[in-house]
Amino acid sequence: MKNFISDALSPPNGAYSHAVISGNFVFTAGQTGNLPETGKLIGPSITEQTEQVCKNIKTILEACGTSMEKVVKTTCFLTDMNDITAYNEVFSKYFTSKPARSTIGVKELPRNAIVEIEAVAEL
Numbered sequence: 001m002k003n004f005i006s007d008a009l010s011p012p013n014g015a016y017s018h019a020v021i022s023g024n025f026v027f028t029a030g031q032t033g034n035l036p037e038t039g040k041l042i043g044p045s046i047t048e049q050t051e052q053v054c055k056n057i058k059t060i061l062e063a064c065g066t067s068m069e070k071v072v073k074t075t076c077f078l079t080d081m082n083d084i085t086a087y088n089e090v091f092s093k094y095f096t097s098k099p100a101r102s103t104i105g106v107k108e109l110p111r112n113a114i115v116e117i118e119a120v121a122e123l
Contacts (some may be wrong), residue, residue, distance in 0.1 A: 032113035054094035
């Protein structure tokens with residue numbers, strides 16, 4: 001059985017859910033640094049956007065009954081791999097369990113975001 005979570009933040013910007021619970025795992029959709037109140041992207045810096053992405057993931061995971069400490073895998077997308085040091089500083093504050101991670105450089109992301117993260121967590 002699958003449970004679809006779509007009301008943890010502002011409505012998704014398309015035909016998807018913020019998260020899906022399947023078995024003992026939560027799979028989040030990729031999150032960008034959009035503010036839940038407005039749906040607009042927070043400031044332009046990698047630090048600001050990564051902070052907001054992590055807050056969004058935390059909100060979604062908590063709505064699903066789990067936490068950042070139970071994240072086992074993340075997939076991260078950056079539009080500029082030169083941002084990796086600043087990105088890692090913020091990432092390490094939120095993902096203290098040190099999940100497995102893939103970081104991929106991409107040409108662009110939706111809504112002019114410069115970072116996107118998706119996560120898999122245990123319930």
